[in-house]
Amino acid sequence: MIIKKYKAATEKDAILMAKEDLGPEAVVMNVKTTKRKGIMKLFKKNTVELTAAIDDNVAEKPAKENYSEDAQNAIEEKINSIAKLLEQQMMTVNDKSTEPNDEKEDSRGSRFDAIVSEDTKESVHSDTKASNPVIKNRVIELIYNQLIENEVNKEIADEIIGEMDTENNNLPLDNILANVYQKIVLKLGEVKPLAVGEKKPKIVFFVGNTGVGKTTTMAKLASKFKLEEKLNIAMLSIDTYRIAAIEQIKTYANILNTPMEVVYTPEDIKNYVEKYSDCDLIFVDTAGHSHKNEEQKKNLKEMVDAVSDYETEVFLVVSAVVKYKDLLDIAKTYDKLFDYKLIFTKLDETRASGSILNLKLDMGKTLSYATWGQNVPEDIGIIDPQIVAKSLLGGAGDGSGF
Ligand SMILES: Nc1nc2c(ncn2[C@@H]2O[C@H](COP(=O)(O)OP(=O)(O)O)[C@@H](O)[C@H]2O)c(=O)[nH]1
Ligand SMILES: [Mg+2]
Structure with missing residues (x-):
């Protein structure tokens, strides 16, 4: 793993x-903007500090050379928060308090204290007769259990842990x-939010099963792009199965003061896209139905094919x-129809x-957005891969902030 800051x-x-230095496979892990305050604004511009990473297997240079002090500090910070979560885990694990062991210090100088509490540390030490490899395995086992607890598939958890050098006593x-944290971040890949097209208009479809939140999500994004980015937006609805569905989208369109039309046929959608071709984005809400x-x-x-002459994007x-088996089934079904990005x-x-x-x-689809409530x-x-990784290692509370 190579981690560097730019x-x-x-x-x-x-x-x-970052891409020039680490290669095209580099993954953005964190972006920090330093805003100049007060009079400094006049002299210095804002700067962006970006942390990027690349897997050893992909990178050409050995990781150690590139492990800058800055990057290490950044990881330290993140580990501290993960460590706290692990600490909670440790506390709940198998609290077999036996005689405290004298040999408390870890000779390798690891930050064991940050990871487990004094009590647990003692119980683990006494459990394992201060045998370091066992303690390490215990931590790895905890991490593994945490991934499984958070419903990471067993094969994926096995892969993440299996890639680690669990035999290395000096680790x-x-x-x-x-290592685990970075692996997860890299596996989640580059996240791509919605962006305007090269030419106007770009047509954006929201598809998926009934009641998953298509209309609400579309309204959230329409609102952001209209109010924050001041873009021209139109809304179409091909959800003609329910009167209420059209009312729902009409309400949002009214609030946002955007045009809204109901589409019944592929011919309709072509005509409306033509009509609103000066819009930056045309959002299309679709009927919630069974993928079967x-x-x-x-x-x-x-409907999607009818506007294929334009730039389109499907979410x-x-x-x-929804339970994972069904999610996979849904994702595979839609994959046969068109390429898409994922919104959770x-x-x-x-x-x-x-x-x-x-x-x-x-x-292998690109991740884009996550939603965590009904507020539009x-x-x-x-989606922030760092937050996902943290939540998989411990839990991110109520899900907000993805
Ligand atoms: N808790 C929660 N509810 C949501 C979220 N997104 C949408 N909903 C709710 O889920 C219900 C169905 O949403 P809707 O957008 O109509 O789903 P659609 O049938 O896919 O268009 C509504 O009550 C929404 O308010 C979310 O992120 N969290
Ligand atoms: Mg709907």
Whole structure:
């Protein structure tokens, strides 16, 4: 694993620097903007500090050379928060308090104290007769259990842990944590939010099963792009199965003061896209139906194909609450129709965010947004692989902040 920091005037420049240095496979892990305050604003521009990483297998240079002090500090910070979570885990594990052991110090100088509490440390030491390899395995086992607890598929958890050098007795504990954390971040890959097209208009479809939050998510994004980015937006609805569905989208369109039309046929969608071709984005809400209904799937594909002359983007909206087997089934079904990016909804209703990692790895699709509530437009954000990784290692509370 190579982790490096880059400073530039803009995020784009920093990404370019990282990709030039580490290669195209480099993954952005963190972006920090330093805003100049007061009179300094006049003299110095804001700077962006970007942390990027690349897997050893992909990188050409050995990791150690590139492990800058800065980057190490950044990992330290993150590990501290993960360590706290692990500490809680340790506390609950197998609290067999036996005689305290004299040999408390870890000769390798690892940050064991930061990872486990004094009590647990003693109980683990006495459990294992101060045998360091066992302690390390115990930590790895805890991390593994945590991944499984958060519903990461067993094969994926095995892969993450299996890639680690568990035999190496000299591996400091914080390295183990940093390693797992980085592996997860890299596996989640580059996250791509919605962006305007090269030409106007770009047509953005929201597809997915009934009740997953397509309309709400579309309203959240429409609101952000209209109010924050001041873009021209139109809304179409092909959800003609329910009167209420059209009313719902009409309400949002009214609030946002955007045009809204109901589409019944592929011919309709073509005409409306033509009509609103001066818009930056045309959002299309689709009917919530079962992914097993062949007729509905055919109709949906016809609608998307009808505007294939334009730049289009499809978001598959999936609920994080749905059990993984069904999610995979849904994702595979839509994959046969068109390419898509993934939006996960209802992260506020589940503590387990494993399906984000599972679906990413099983389908190889790009992740984009996560939503964590019914409030429009607040409860939405671009998926942050760091937060997902942290939540998989310990839990990110109510799901907000993804
Ligand atoms: N808790 C929670 N509820 C949500 C979220 N997104 C949408 N909902 C709710 O889920 C229900 C169905 O949403 P809707 O957008 O109509 O789903 P659609 O059928 O896919 O269009 C509504 O009550 C929404 O308020 C979310 O992120 N968290
Ligand atoms: Mg809907």
